[in-house]
Amino acid sequence: MNDPYKVLAEVYDAVMDHVDYDRWARYLNACLRAHDESVSSILELGAGTGSLAVRLQPMGNYRYVMTDGAPAMVRQARQKVDEASLPIRCDVARFTTVTLQGLGRRDGFDAIILVYDGLNYLTKIDEVRLCLERIRRCLRPGGLAVVDHATPANxxxxxxxxxxxxxxxxxxxxxxxxxxxxxxxxxxxxxxxxxxxxxxxxxxxRPYAPAAIEAAIEASGLYVSAAYDGFTFDPAHERSHRVHWLLERREP
Ligand SMILES: C[S@@+](CC[C@H](N)C(=O)[O-])C[C@H]1O[C@@H](n2cnc3c(N)ncnc32)[C@H](O)[C@@H]1O
Missing domain, CATH: 2.20.25.570 (N-terminal domain of TfIIb)
Structure with a gap:
């Protein structure tokens, strides 16, 4: 048995052919703009083959770093980014160990994005908390994170x-x-x-109930600005299939 995405990376974009990445990019850009108009640098975690990155980066001419834990996915992403001639840096980094230093940066990012089931790959809630702590440390004070997950209701x-x-x-x-x-x-x-x-x-x-993620967010030191029912600006609820959390690093 191979590591996840080691070989799947070759056909990932075809397997995901049904996914409307334009809609994802529009929604995430609207979330960022609604909560902080000044966002100019973005770190995307679990970015896969970069399908969201190549759409979202030009929407705000963002300074954009995309990362993924699977080297084969990052190789595919680099190829896509090069073909599109976009200023997106592609690095290998894992959710629970990512650091600013490892990404060659001193200053935190304005915004961090981790969407489309990446968080669900962390099958223990302690790993989710660890990942959220890493996100907090990679944000600048006042920075914003958009994190989503699929739920058991889904x-x-x-x-x-x-x-x-x-x-x-x-x-x-x-x-x-x-x-x-x-x-x-x-x-x-x-x-x-x-x-x-x-x-x-x-x-x-592992699909997570919103309450479990909310407790992990609280333990990580991040603050909840909003919890949206998938792809809307309506509040998340018990039967939400996907929750988009808007999180803030408040302390200096
Ligand atoms: C369902 S894919 C989504 C990829 C991308 N966000 C998209 O929308 O196409 C989940 C991604 O999370 C990455 N991933 C899973 N566990 C990870 C971890 N612990 N650290 C970093 N990346 C991880 C996988 O390699 C994969 O690319």
């Missing part, structure tokens, strides 16, 4: 088992996904045939 209201397949160039994949309510975990197995070789990857995610 898993409960959709098919608990999911299956699909596809081919991109010479690479094909079969995905089998299952939510187990007794463990609270989603497991997706990808069978990938790439360059004539067969690989398997298992991706494990």
């Amino acid at each position: 898993s409960e209201d959709h098919d608990r088992e999911f299956f699909d397949r596809g081919t991109v160039g010479g690479t094909s994949y079969v995905r089998a996904s299952r939510y187990d309510a007794s463990t609270g975990l989603h497991r997706s197995t990808f069978d990938i045939v790439h360059d004539g070789q067969h690989y398997q990857e298992e991706h494990v995610q």
Whole structure:
């Protein structure tokens, strides 16, 4: 079994073909602008192959650093950023160990973004708290973070088992996904045939209830400016499928 995204990176954009990244970028830009019009530097965590970064960066001519924990995803992102000739720096960094120093910076970022299920890959709430602490330390005082996650209500209201397949160039994949309510975990197995070789990857995610994330935010020292019901400016609620948290680093 390979590490998640080691081989999937090759076909990730095709697997995510249904995702409306333009909508993600418009929504996140609106969130940032509504809460702080002066944002000019952004760090994106868990940015994958950079599909959001290449859309969001030009919306504010942001000074943009995108990171991901999987080197193969960052390689794909670099290629995309180079092809688009955009001033986006791409680095490998993990949620629970990322530091400003590791990114070659002294000053904190105006804004940090971690969206589209990255947080759900941290399957222990202590890891989520650690990640939020890292976010706080990488923000400048007064800085803003947009963090989102999928919830158990989302898993409960959709098919608990999911299956699909596809081919991109010479690479094909079969995905089998299952939510187990007794463990609270989603497991997706990808069978990938790439360059004539067969690989398997298992991706494990934990949907989190908003209350669990709120407690982790409080423990991290960040403050909640708003909790929005997925892609809206309405308050999140118990049955929200996705919650977008607007978080602030208040202390100096
Ligand atoms: C579902 S993908 C989303 C990628 C991207 N945000 C997008 O919208 O296409 C989750 C991403 O989180 C990254 N990831 C998972 N766990 C991580 C960790 N502990 N540290 C850094 N990145 C991680 C994965 O490598 C993957 O690229």
